[in-house]
Amino acid sequence: MEGIKRKPISLAEKLEIIKKVDSRKNVTRVQIAAELNIPVSTLNTIMANRQKLLEKSVTEQSSRKKLKTGKYEQVEVVLLEWFRQKRALNLPIDGNILRKKAVDIALKLNIDFKPSNGWLYRFKKCAGLTYRKVCGEERSVNMEEVDVWRETSLSRLIADYSPKDIFNADEFGLFYNVIPDKTYAFKGDGCKGIKVQKDRITALVCSNMDGTEKLPLLVIGKAGKPRCFKNIKTLPCTYKHNNTAWMTSKIFTEYLIALDRRMASKNRKIILFLDQCPAHPKVLPELKNLKVEFFPANATSVLQPMDQGVIKNIKHKFRHSLVLRLLQRIQSPENMYKLSLLEAMSMLAMSWDSVKQETIANCFRKAGFPSDSAKILEEIEESCDIWPTVQEKFSIDTSFQDFVKADDFLEPCPELELDDLCIAMVPAESVDTIDDVHSDEGKPVPTCSEAIDLLDKFGRFLYSNTDVPEML
Known part of the structure; x- marks a missing residue:
C-alpha cells in the first residue's frame, strides 16, 4: 500500500486535530489519522506536543506550519514582547524601528547581532506581524485568529x-x-x-x-x-x-x-x-x-x-x-x-x-x-x-x-x-510608597450613642420624604 504523503500542517490545523481527538475518545488514532489523511506517527507527534502547541496558539500566528525558533531567539523573544506592548498602546511600529530596537536588545543581552533585511522578513513572517494604520484597538484585531481561538482553545479550556x-x-x-x-x-x-x-x-x-x-x-x-x-x-x-x-x-x-x-x-x-x-x-x-x-x-x-x-x-x-x-x-x-x-x-x-x-x-x-x-x-x-x-x-x-x-x-x-x-520576564518589584499629603484628615469616630442618634435621624428622613436621592 502506498504510504501517505507528508504535508506541512499549520498551527490552526493542529489545534483542530487536537480538538477532534479529544471529542472522539472512543475512536482510535489510526481511524482518525485515516480520516484526516495523515500518517499515524504525525498524529501521535501532534498529541505528544499538545501542551506546547496550545501555548503557541496564544502567542504565535495560527497559519504558521513550522514552529522553529530563529538563530537569535533571545533577541526575538524580547523584541516580540516589546512590539506587543507598543501595539497594545496603539503606537505605530515599522521595520526601521524594529531593527533599531533589536540592536538595543542585543547590546543589553551582550549578543553580537546585526539585523539584516532577510532577518527582519523572517521575523515578521514567523511572528505574524503586519503594519496596519493605527485606528483603535478593535481594528487591529485579526478576527480570523480570534474565531479560531474561540472555536479551539476557548471551548477546550472551559470544557471541564x-x-x-x-x-x-x-x-x-x-x-x-x-x-x-x-x-x-x-x-x-x-x-x-x-x-x-x-x-x-x-x-x-x-x-x-x-x-x-x-x-x-x-x-x-x-x-x-x-x-x-x-x-x-x-x-x-x-x-x-x-x-x-x-x-x-x-x-x-x-x-x-x-x-x-x-x-x-x-x-x-x-x-x-x-x-x-x-x-x-x-x-x-x-x-x-x-x-x-x-x-x-x-x-x-x-x-x-x-x-x-x-x-x-x-x-x-x-x-x-x-x-x-x-x-x-x-x-x-x-x-x-x-x-x-x-x-x-x-x-x-x-x-x-x-x-x-x-x-x-x-x-x-x-x-x-x-x-x-x-x-x-x-x-x-x-x-x-x-x-x-x-x-x-x-x-x-x-x-x-x-x-x-x-x-x-x-x-x-x-x-x-x-x-x-531583558530579565526573562521577572515580575517587577513594587515601587516605594509615600503618604498621600492630599488625603482628607480622618473624621472623629462617632460614639455608639451618636451612631444610634444618626440612624434615628436617617430613618425619620427616609419616612418623611418621597423624593429620596437614589444614592441613599
Missing part, C-alpha cells in the same frame, strides 16, 4: 468547568474627583467642560461567567496610609498602594495567591482569563485551585468580558452617584464636595454591587463564551435624569456619556522598560 467557575478579571483607571467645569477641557480628547483632579486610582474587577459571584474590588492608590483611613478597621475594598497607583506584577501575583487560597477554602477549582498586560506575569507561583489562561495578544477589545460593558456600567453608576453628591453640595466650597479616597472606595464598591447579574452574563456571551442562552442583548445606553440640571448649573454642554468616559485613556498598568523585558 461550569459557568460559576469561569472567571475574568480586568483593571481600569479612575479619576474619582472629576467634576463638571466650563473652563476645562481634556487635551486632545475633545471632552470640554470636565475638570480633572489628579486623584486617580486603579481598580481590578473580577466576576464569574454567570454573574453569580462578584469578587471584592481591589483598589490601588498612591498613599501608603491615607489620612482618611485613620481609625478605620474595615475597608469597602481591598487596598494596595504604590507611588503611581498602577497595577504591578507584585500586587497582581499577591491577588492571585489570595484568590487561590479563597477557592481552596471552598474546595473549588476555577479558571481565570486575563489579558496580556505587562503587570500580568507569565511566570506564576504554584496555584493549586486556580488555573490562569491568557487571551491572545491585542484581542482584549473583543474577547475580554469585562471590556464588553461591565467596566463601563461600573463607571456609569459611580459618576451618577458623584453627580448626585455634587448637586446636594453645590453651594459648599470645593473641598466640601471633593471625595476622600475612603468615600471614593465606598461609592465604587456600591457601584460594583449594583451591576446586575444579567449584565455580566451578557458581556461574557458578547465576548464569545458559550452559553445556554445564545441571545446577546443589545447594550442600552443608560441615561442620567439629573444631568440637564448639572448642565444648567455649570453652564456646560458636555454629555453625560463624555463625563463617564472622562478617564477611559488612563492606563491601569505600567509599560515595562526594555531592561525589565
Whole structure:
C-alpha cells in the first residue's frame, strides 16, 4: 500500500486535530489519522506536543506550519514582547524601528547581532506581524485568529468547568474627583467642560461567567496610609498602594495567591482569563485551585468580558452617584464636595454591587463564551435624569456619556522598560510608597450613642420624604 504523503500542517490545523481527538475518545488514532489523511506517527507527534502547541496558539500566528525558533531567539523573544506592548498602546511600529530596537536588545543581552533585511522578513513572517494604520484597538484585531481561538482553545479550556467557575478579571483607571467645569477641557480628547483632579486610582474587577459571584474590588492608590483611613478597621475594598497607583506584577501575583487560597477554602477549582498586560506575569507561583489562561495578544477589545460593558456600567453608576453628591453640595466650597479616597472606595464598591447579574452574563456571551442562552442583548445606553440640571448649573454642554468616559485613556498598568523585558520576564518589584499629603484628615469616630442618634435621624428622613436621592 502506498504510504501517505507528508504535508506541512499549520498551527490552526493542529489545534483542530487536537480538538477532534479529544471529542472522539472512543475512536482510535489510526481511524482518525485515516480520516484526516495523515500518517499515524504525525498524529501521535501532534498529541505528544499538545501542551506546547496550545501555548503557541496564544502567542504565535495560527497559519504558521513550522514552529522553529530563529538563530537569535533571545533577541526575538524580547523584541516580540516589546512590539506587543507598543501595539497594545496603539503606537505605530515599522521595520526601521524594529531593527533599531533589536540592536538595543542585543547590546543589553551582550549578543553580537546585526539585523539584516532577510532577518527582519523572517521575523515578521514567523511572528505574524503586519503594519496596519493605527485606528483603535478593535481594528487591529485579526478576527480570523480570534474565531479560531474561540472555536479551539476557548471551548477546550472551559470544557471541564461550569459557568460559576469561569472567571475574568480586568483593571481600569479612575479619576474619582472629576467634576463638571466650563473652563476645562481634556487635551486632545475633545471632552470640554470636565475638570480633572489628579486623584486617580486603579481598580481590578473580577466576576464569574454567570454573574453569580462578584469578587471584592481591589483598589490601588498612591498613599501608603491615607489620612482618611485613620481609625478605620474595615475597608469597602481591598487596598494596595504604590507611588503611581498602577497595577504591578507584585500586587497582581499577591491577588492571585489570595484568590487561590479563597477557592481552596471552598474546595473549588476555577479558571481565570486575563489579558496580556505587562503587570500580568507569565511566570506564576504554584496555584493549586486556580488555573490562569491568557487571551491572545491585542484581542482584549473583543474577547475580554469585562471590556464588553461591565467596566463601563461600573463607571456609569459611580459618576451618577458623584453627580448626585455634587448637586446636594453645590453651594459648599470645593473641598466640601471633593471625595476622600475612603468615600471614593465606598461609592465604587456600591457601584460594583449594583451591576446586575444579567449584565455580566451578557458581556461574557458578547465576548464569545458559550452559553445556554445564545441571545446577546443589545447594550442600552443608560441615561442620567439629573444631568440637564448639572448642565444648567455649570453652564456646560458636555454629555453625560463624555463625563463617564472622562478617564477611559488612563492606563491601569505600567509599560515595562526594555531592561525589565531583558530579565526573562521577572515580575517587577513594587515601587516605594509615600503618604498621600492630599488625603482628607480622618473624621472623629462617632460614639455608639451618636451612631444610634444618626440612624434615628436617617430613618425619620427616609419616612418623611418621597423624593429620596437614589444614592441613599
